[in-house]
Amino acid sequence: MQTQTLPIQGATCQGCANKIHTALTRVEGVDHVEVDLDHQQVQVQGEADPAALQSALQQSGYAAEETGSTCHHQASAATPSSTQQQETRLAITGATCASCVRTIEDALRGTPGVTQAEMNFADRTATVAGTASTDTLIQAVEQAGYGASLATDSDADNQDEQEQAHYRQLLRHMWLGLGLGVPLMAWGLLGGDMTVRPGQPSQWIWLGIGVLTLGVLATAGRHFFVGAWKALRNHNANMDTLIALGTGAAWLYSMAVVLVPGALPEAARHVYFEASAMIIGLINLGQALEVRARGKTSAAVKRLLDLGAKTARVVRDGKETDIPVEQVHTGDLLRVRPGEKIAVDGDVQDGESRIDESMLTGEPMPVAKAVGDRVSAGTLNEGGTLLYRATAVGRDTALSQIIALVRKAQGSKPPIGRLADQVSAVFVPTIMIIAVVAALAWYNLGPDPRLTHMLISATTVLIIACPCALGLATPMSVMVGVGKAAEHGILIRQGEALQTSSKLDTIVLDKTGTITKGKPAVTALLCAQGQQEDALLQLAASLESGSEHPLAKAILTEAENRGLSLLEASQFAALNGKGVTARLSGKRYRLGNRRWLESEGVAITLDSTPLTDNGATPLFLADDEQLLGIIGVADRIKEDSSAAIRRLKDAGLTVIMITGDIQASADAIARQAGVDEVMAEVLPEDKAEKVKALQQQGRTVAMVGDGINDAPALAQADVGFAIGTGTDVAIESAAITLMGGSLHGVADAMAISAATVRNIKQNLFGAFIYNSLGVPVAAGVLYPFTGSLLSPVIAGAAMSLSSVTVVTNASRLRLFNPGKGETR
Amino acid sequence: MTLAINLAGVLLIGLIIWWFWLSRPGAKVQAASNETTVIVEDGVYTPSVLHAKAGTPLTLHFQRKDPSPCAEQVIFHGLDSSTFLETGKTTTVTLDNPPAGEYRFTCQMQMYQGRLIVD
Numbered sequence A: 001m002q003t004q005t006l007p008i009q010g011a012t013c014q015g016c017a018n019k020i021h022t023a024l025t026r027v028e029g030v031d032h033v034e035v036d037l038d039h040q041q042v043q044v045q046g047e048a049d050p051a052a053l054q055s056a057l058q059q060s061g062y063a064a065e066e067t068g069s070t071c072h073h074q075a076s077a078a079t080p081s082s083t084q085q086q087e088t089r090l091a092i093t094g095a096t097c098a099s100c101v102r103t104i105e106d107a108l109r110g111t112p113g114v115t116q117a118e119m120n121f122a123d124r125t126a127t128v129a130g131t132a133s134t135d136t137l138i139q140a141v142e143q144a145g146y147g148a149s150l151a152t153d154s155d156a157d158n159q160d161e162q163e164q165a166h167y168r169q170l171l172r173h174m175w176l177g178l179g180l181g182v183p184l185m186a187w188g189l190l191g192g193d194m195t196v197r198p199g200q201p202s203q204w205i206w207l208g209i210g211v212l213t214l215g216v217l218a219t220a221g222r223h224f225f226v227g228a229w230k231a232l233r234n235h236n237a238n239m240d241t242l243i244a245l246g247t248g249a250a251w252l253y254s255m256a257v258v259l260v261p262g263a264l265p266e267a268a269r270h271v272y273f274e275a276s277a278m279i280i281g282l283i284n285l286g287q288a289l290e291v292r293a294r295g296k297t298s299a300a301v302k303r304l305l306d307l308g309a310k311t312a313r314v315v316r317d318g319k320e321t322d323i324p325v326e327q328v329h330t331g332d333l334l335r336v337r338p339g340e341k342i343a344v345d346g347d348v349q350d351g352e353s354r355i356d357e358s359m360l361t362g363e364p365m366p367v368a369k370a371v372g373d374r375v376s377a378g379t380l381n382e383g384g385t386l387l388y389r390a391t392a393v394g395r396d397t398a399l400s401q402i403i404a405l406v407r408k409a410q411g412s413k414p415p416i417g418r419l420a421d422q423v424s425a426v427f428v429p430t431i432m433i434i435a436v437v438a439a440l441a442w443y444n445l446g447p448d449p450r451l452t453h454m455l456i457s458a459t460t461v462l463i464i465a466c467p468c469a470l471g472l473a474t475p476m477s478v479m480v481g482v483g484k485a486a487e488h489g490i491l492i493r494q495g496e497a498l499q500t501s502s503k504l505d506t507i508v509l510d511k512t513g514t515i516t517k518g519k520p521a522v523t524a525l526l527c528a529q530g531q532q533e534d535a536l537l538q539l540a541a542s543l544e545s546g547s548e549h550p551l552a553k554a555i556l557t558e559a560e561n562r563g564l565s566l567l568e569a570s571q572f573a574a575l576n577g578k579g580v581t582a583r584l585s586g587k588r589y590r591l592g593n594r595r596w597l598e599s600e601g602v603a604i605t606l607d608s609t610p611l612t613d614n615g616a617t618p619l620f621l622a623d624d625e626q627l628l629g630i631i632g633v634a635d636r637i638k639e640d641s642s643a644a645i646r647r648l649k650d651a652g653l654t655v656i657m658i659t660g661d662i663q664a665s666a667d668a669i670a671r672q673a674g675v676d677e678v679m680a681e682v683l684p685e686d687k688a689e690k691v692k693a694l695q696q697q698g699r700t701v702a703m704v705g706d707g708i709n710d711a712p713a714l715a716q717a718d719v720g721f722a723i724g725t726g727t728d729v730a731i732e733s734a735a736i737t738l739m740g741g742s743l744h745g746v747a748d749a750m751a752i753s754a755a756t757v758r759n760i761k762q763n764l765f766g767a768f769i770y771n772s773l774g775v776p777v778a779a780g781v782l783y784p785f786t787g788s789l790l791s792p793v794i795a796g797a798a799m800s801l802s803s804v805t806v807v808t809n810a811s812r813l814r815l816f817n818p819g820k821g822e823t824r
Numbered sequence B: 001m002t003l004a005i006n007l008a009g010v011l012l013i014g015l016i017i018w019w020f021w022l023s024r025p026g027a028k029v030q031a032a033s034n035e036t037t038v039i040v041e042d043g044v045y046t047p048s049v050l051h052a053k054a055g056t057p058l059t060l061h062f063q064r065k066d067p068s069p070c071a072e073q074v075i076f077h078g079l080d081s082s083t084f085l086e087t088g089k090t091t092t093v094t095l096d097n098p099p100a101g102e103y104r105f106t107c108q109m110q111m112y113q114g115r116l117i118v119d
Helices: A014-025 A050-060 A072-078 A098-109 A134-143 A156-189 A201-219 A222-233 A239-259 A273-297 A299-307 A398-410 A415-445 A450-464 A467-487 A495-501 A511-515 A533-543 A550-561 A594-599 A609-613 A641-650 A663-673 A684-696 A711-716 A744-779 A792-815 B002-022
Strands: A002-007 A030-036 A041-046 A086-093 A114-120 A125-130 A147-150 A311-316 A319-324 A333-336 A345-350 A353-356 A367-369 A386-392 A490-492 A506-510 A516-527 A569-575 A579-584 A587-592 A617-622 A627-637 A654-658 A677-679 A701-705 A719-723 A736-738 B035-041 B044-046 B049-052 B058-064 B073-076 B081-084 B090-095 B101-106 B113-118
Touching (some): A098 A125, A156 A273, A201 A222, A201 A273, A239 A273, A239 A450, A239 A467, A273 A299, A299 A398, A415 B002, A450 A792, A467 A490, A490 A744, A506 A511, A511 A663, A516 A550, A533 A550, A533 A579, A533 A627, A550 A627, A641 A654, A641 A663, A711 A719, A719 A744
Parallel strands (some): A719 A736, B035 B058
Antiparallel strands (some): A086 A125, A114 A125, A311 A333, A333 A386, A353 A367, A516 A627, A587 A617
16 A cells, blocks of 8 residues: 655635545545645545546645645745745735634635745744745735735844844843842842851741742743753753853752751851852843844844835836835836935836946946946936836845845854864863862862852853853954955955955956956057147047947047047958058048058158057058058056055065066056066966966965956965956855955955954954963962952853953954055 | 762763763754754754755755844855844755765854754
8 A cells, every 4th residue: 555645725624625535535546535734735545546636636626736745845945946836935914813824824825826825923924835926925915804025034124123122131131130149149248148047037038039049040041041951952062051050050059058058067058049140140131232242243234235125116007106126026117216226136228327336336436327237226326217127136136145145254264263163162061071170179179168169169160161252253253354345345255265365475466457447548649740639530530430349449439538520431441450441531541550551661750669668559540641640549557556556565465467468568557557577478268377376386376357257367366356346246256256346445355354364363362361261260270379269250240241242342343444544 | 978979070071071072962863854944942953963865955944933143143064054044034044965974053153053964
C-alpha cells in the first residue's frame, strides 16, 4: 500500500472536506482518504492511479493547479521562479479579533490561484502562496471588509516601534531590580544588619525579602534564566548562562542562610539578596542603553530605507492617480513632478529634468535626464516634470540592492575579528571553570569566612566576565564603517576589504575614465597665418559631421559649444587610419594625421610639439594647397583627480597610472595628474598581469578601474575599486564599488577603512583588557593588598558598562569625516 | 568535608568540559530537508542543528521572536552569508548550493549558536 499526497485548494470547511473525501473514495484502489484543511492537502492510501485521483479532485472542484507528492509550500518557496508560484506577504488593516483571521484567510483561500493562505494576527500580516497576483489578493481582502497592502521588509516604522517596546520593557525590568536592590544595598551600607540570626524576627523578614527577590528574578530576570536553560539543553552557554548562574547562586546561598542558618558558621550567615536584585537591574539597564546606542549604529541603513518614496503617481488609461509604491508594476508609466522623489527605477519616456542622485552616488551635482535616460528610486527630481516607465520595482531597484549589499557587508567580518571569534566560542564555559577554580582556591587557601568568600568570588567572576564586549567589538565597528562608506557613495562588499584597504602600499589607476573624463575634447587650436580659430573649427566640424569617431565627436561638441553652424559637405570619404576628406563650398578639405597629409604633399608649417607634450592628439587641417591649422584633441583629466591623487600620495601610497596609450601621451597625463609611475602601452588583457607582477614584488596593491573592461585586474588586485558605476551596483569583480566618478572616493574609502580598523582595534583592546583584568580581580587576586573582595554589584555595573562602551565607541565612527583637513 | 567540596569542584569542571565541549547535542536534529523554519528565541535557535543535502539550494525561514539586539543577525561562517532578522517577522535566508561540510551559524556575538551539516 502506498500513500499519495495531493495538494488541494479552496477547501475551507468540513463540507468541502466531505466532498473531497467522497470524490476520492469512489476512485478504484483507494483505501483511506484524509483531508488536511490546514495544509490544503489530502493524503490517499491505497493502490489508486494518480491520474484518476487527480481527475476526481478536479471534478470535485478542489484540485490545486499543481500535483505531486511534494509539500506545496516547500516547492513554491524553494523555486518560486521555476513554477511561477510565489509567496506574497500582505499587511492587513482592520483586523481586530481572532475571528477576523478566519474570515481573511477564507477570503484569500477562495481566490483562484491561491494554494495556501495564513494570517499572523500578531503582526497583522498574511502570507499567501500561489499564482494569484498581488492586486487580486488585495481586492479579495478588501471585499471581505478589511484593508490590505503589500508588506515590505523595509517596514522601518514597525521595527522602530518594536525596538521602542523592547527598550521600555528593559527599563521596567531595571526599575524592578533596582527598586528592591537599592534600598537593600543602602541598608547594608548605612550599617544595617545583613546577617541572619536564627530564631529572631529578622529571619522572617529576610525570608520575605528572599521571596521578593525570587519575584524579581522570575520577572525582570526571567529572560536570563529561560535563555540559560534553553542554551544549556543545546550544549551551549551564553551571556544569559553567566547572569543566571551568578544571580541564582547568590539567591540560593542567601536562601540557605535564611532557612538553615545553623548549618553555616556564624561569620558566613550574610545574605546577598541585594546583589541578585541589583545585578538584574543593572544588566537590564545596560541592555537598554545598548539598544539605544545600537539604534545609532544602523543609522546609515535607516537613512537609505527612508529614501524610498511612499507613493507614486501612475498614469493608467490617461488618468493620473497616486498609489502606494508597493502597487507599482514594471511597465507602468509614472509621472514625477519637481521636488518629488523618483518612486521606482525606470527609463525616461518624456520630459527633461535634473535629478539629484547625491544620496546614492555621493556626487554633489544634479544629473541632467532626458528621454532614454535611466532614473533610480530614491533620487530627487529637481527641475522639470518627467514621465518614465518602471523597469524595476520592489527588491529589484538599485536602492533596494544597495541596501541589501550594505546590510550583507555589515554582517561580514574582517580577519582581525577572528581571534575574538575564537575566544567568544569558548568564553562562557571557560569563565565557568575559572569561577569554580576561584571558589576552590578560596575554600582551600583563603581566610574565614571561607564559604562567603567562595560565593562572592565565584559570583563576581561570573558576572564581571563580558562576552558581549568581545563579541560586539568587531561587528559594531564594521556596521558603522560600512554604513559610513555608503553615505559617501562607497559600497564595500566584504569586511575583509576594509582591513586590506587600510594597509595598501600601491594603487594602480586606470587612465581612461578613472583619472580622465573618458571623453576626448578639443584642448588646443593652432592657426596658420591668416586663419581664425572659429573658421578652422567650423571647417573641421563640417568635415566630421557624419563621423561617430570619438575624436570627431570632440570637434563637433566644441563647434556646438561655440555656436558654429556646419557647412554642407559633399564627396565625403573616410580613410581608415588616415583621416577624412570632403568638399565644402566647392572646395576640397582634408583633416587627418601628419603622415597622411605629408604623403599628400602638404607642407607642415606649424609645430605640433606643444600639443603632444600635453597629451593631445594633433589633427591637421588642410585645403587643396596648404596647412590651415592643427586641432589638439585630448581626454582631459577630471578636475579633482590631481587633488585626490595628492591625498593618496600623502597617505603614503605609490600611485601608478596604467594605460594603453603611447608613452608620450601617457606621460603628459601623468604629469598633470601627478602620479608616481606610469605603465603605458599596456593591452587591456595584460593589466591583470601587471598587477600580479607588482604583488610579486611584495606590494599590497589596489586597482581602480571601470569594473567591466578592467574586471580581471580588479579581481587580481588585493582590493579592486570599480569607479563611476552610477547606480549600477552589480559589479562583482570589485570588492569596493564607487558609485561616484571622483577619485576622492578611493581616498575616502581608504580613510574610512583605516578609521574602522582603528576603531575595531580600540574595541578589541578594550574588551580583552577589560576581561583579562576584570576576571582575576573578581577572583580576588588583589585581596592580599586590599583585604576585600570586589562586590558582585560593582561587577554587574562594570559588565553593563563594558558592552555599552564598545557600542558607543563604534558609533563614534559616525562622526568621522574622511576628507577632514583636505582640500576638496 | 574538604575532600568532598574539592571533589565536587573537580567533578563540576569535568562536567562543564564534557557538556559544552566534548558531547554534541543529539536531540533537536532536523531531518534532512532543504527548506526549514528556525525559531530565534530565548538565546537559542530551534532547531539548532540543521541537516541539508549538498548540491541543492537551501531555504531557511528564520522567525525572530527575541527583540534583543543580540538576535538581529544570523551569520553562516564560511558561506559568506549574513542576514538581518526583523523582530516578529520571518526572514528567508537562501544559501545557493552550499558545498558538503559542517558550518556554524551564529549571531554577531556568537551567543546564538547553531550548526548546519551539509552532506
